[in-house]
Every structure is written in C-alpha cells, then in structure tokens.
Amino acid sequence: MSARRDDPPVDDLTVGLVLRGLRIRRTWRQRDLAARVGCSQSVVSRVESGHLGAASVDLLRRLFGALDARLELLPRWRGADLERLVDGDHAAVVAATVQGLEHAGWAVAVEVTYSVYGERGSIDVLATRSQSLAALVVEVKTELASAERIGRKLDEKARLAPKIVRDRLGWTPRVVGRLLAMPDRSRLRRTIDATPILARMFPDDGLATRRWLAAPVGDFAGRWFLSGIAPRHWRKVAVPAGPSLRAAPAAIRARAEPGQTLRPPRQPAPMPASDS
Structure with missing residues (x-):
C-alpha cells in the first residue's frame, strides 16, 4: 500500500x-x-x-x-561526507596521498563507493598491491572532530575491504591496513597528542608507515602527516585512465565512478615529505 x-x-x-x-x-x-x-x-x-x-x-x-535536548541537522549526499564538498584542503591531501602511495608501488583508487549488506559509504583512497595480497584503506582528514566516528567508519571500511577488492579486481587481500592521512599542521599534531583514543587507534608513526608500505606484512594502523600542502590553493589534478587498466579483462577491471580511476603504479616525483 x-x-x-x-x-x-x-x-x-x-x-x-x-x-x-x-x-x-x-x-x-x-x-x-x-x-x-x-x-x-x-x-x-x-x-x-x-x-x-x-x-x-x-x-x-x-x-x-x-527539554534539555539538542536537535542537530546532518545533511547527506550520495553516500559521502559533505565535508569533501566544502573542504578545499581535502583534495590536496588526497592528491599527496595518491602520489606517495604510487611512489611506494601501490595501485590506487580514489572515492571508492560501496554498498554491502546495507552498509554504505565511500573510501577516500583504496590502495592495493596484488603481489603482496595487500590492501590499504586510507581515511583523509583535515579536521579531527570525532575520534569515535573516525574509528567506527574506518573499522567498517577495513572490514569490508576484502569483499570490495574481490568484487572490483578479482582477488582477495590477506592483509588490510588502515591509514589516517592528514596535512602536517601543528594543530592536528596537538589534537592527536591530546586524544589518547586516536593514538591507540593509529599507533604506527610515519617511519612505521613507510616500512609497512614497502613490505605490507601483518596488522597495520598508522597516521601519516603530509607536508608541503598549501591550504585551499591546491589545483585539482585530472586523473587519466591508464592503458593497462583499459586492457584489463572486464571481470577484474575496476568499476570506477565518473572522474575516478584505479591507476597502476607509475614513477612520479619524489614522495611527499612526511613524518610522525
């Protein structure tokens, strides 16, 4: 009815x-x-x-x-956080993260949407390394408003990552890492230091992150501060489709959204500076 x-x-x-x-x-x-x-x-x-x-x-x-309560308005749009629409810094951190991961030999997809068993969302950056049967779920943040929310959503994305990769690429990762990528700003560093739960969620620092990216073995949950990012002045980089992706069999070709491409590793400029 x-x-x-x-x-x-x-x-x-x-x-x-x-x-x-x-x-x-x-x-x-x-x-x-x-x-x-x-x-x-x-x-x-x-x-x-x-x-x-x-x-x-x-x-x-x-x-x-x-009644001693509070009403909050929370707009939703296409399953993604609206902060990506209003935060000009977000694209800058995504671009720097992609550059660093590709330099480390990972294939990268951006804004990977999913809908699995009623759970919906979007992964900022999904990196894969087929020869290591490894995947990395990257959450990009320019503000750290809610540690509980960050942890809950990243847990969901990491849990669903094996199925997402299998559906898109045809193989199942045995190792799934988690990475919180942020611009290198003293305010964010102070927030991490003052929020013990965030330090526990992402115990691995920049050095441990680079080591795991080079040899992805075992559990990993790290934080990555990316330097050299000019706030709100980053030009969005167009991502062309790579020939190797276009030639891949349809069964394993990534089903990218318009304007989003899963790219094989290339040899870019040196990796953006980062530390813990």
Whole structure:
C-alpha cells in the first residue's frame, strides 16, 4: 500500500516521537511545552506527529532545548561526507596521498563507493598491491572532530575491504591496513597528542608507515602527516585512465565512478615529505 502524500517521512516521524518521549518524561502536557517556547499547542502536536514543516528550524531547536535536548541537522549526499564538498584542503591531501602511495608501488583508487549488506559509504583512497595480497584503506582528514566516528567508519571500511577488492579486481587481500592521512599542521599534531583514543587507534608513526608500505606484512594502523600542502590553493589534478587498466579483462577491471580511476603504479616525483 502506498503512503499518502501528506504522510511525513520516516526521519521526521522519529524526530517527532523523540520530542514526545522527552515531553512525557517531564510529565508535561503539550500546552506546557508550547508555553515555554512561545508557540501554540497545535504546533507542538503537529511536530510530535512528524510534520516538522509546521515549525521553523529555530522553533524546533527551542522545543528540544526546553527539554534539555539538542536537535542537530546532518545533511547527506550520495553516500559521502559533505565535508569533501566544502573542504578545499581535502583534495590536496588526497592528491599527496595518491602520489606517495604510487611512489611506494601501490595501485590506487580514489572515492571508492560501496554498498554491502546495507552498509554504505565511500573510501577516500583504496590502495592495493596484488603481489603482496595487500590492501590499504586510507581515511583523509583535515579536521579531527570525532575520534569515535573516525574509528567506527574506518573499522567498517577495513572490514569490508576484502569483499570490495574481490568484487572490483578479482582477488582477495590477506592483509588490510588502515591509514589516517592528514596535512602536517601543528594543530592536528596537538589534537592527536591530546586524544589518547586516536593514538591507540593509529599507533604506527610515519617511519612505521613507510616500512609497512614497502613490505605490507601483518596488522597495520598508522597516521601519516603530509607536508608541503598549501591550504585551499591546491589545483585539482585530472586523473587519466591508464592503458593497462583499459586492457584489463572486464571481470577484474575496476568499476570506477565518473572522474575516478584505479591507476597502476607509475614513477612520479619524489614522495611527499612526511613524518610522525
């Protein structure tokens, strides 16, 4: 049976149910909550029914604030974090990461989207080394707002990496490493030092990272500070399709998104400077 046109979306219903639950927990009536924020009881009723269009964003925040709660807006777009759209530094770190990995002999894919068993997302940089049966999942960050969120998403991506690589390239990695790549800035270094959970999540420093990239054996979770990145002044580099990829059998050819290419290693300029 199809939903009626005036039925609220599922997310709006959830917001309304949460507001109602918080109000009842306080033993308030709808008119009590309305009086505290300066609106009518009918507006509160509409919001609790999931019709958020009956109130402005400011009023919604005041309704939750009156109940000692907070309403956060989180936009989503094509399964990727929107920070990639608004953060001009992100492309710079991705480009430097790709250059360093290719110099170390890895094949690289950028913005690899996935949808596996209901889990959806995008891997900033997915590097593979078939002769070593190794894969590396790289999370690129220019801000470290939530250590818990970074760790949770990177765990998901590393867990799904064997299937992603197998579906795209036709072989299964036996080793999957994790790498947090960041611009080399004192503010980010201080954040890592002041956040023990991040240091535990990514214990390997720049030297250990370079050693693992040269010989990917065993578990690896490292942090990589990339120097020489000019904030918001990096020109986006076009990535041409390599002839070896075009000649590869269709069964193992990477299904890249438009503008994204899985490239075989090349011999670029020297590896960007990095340390721990």
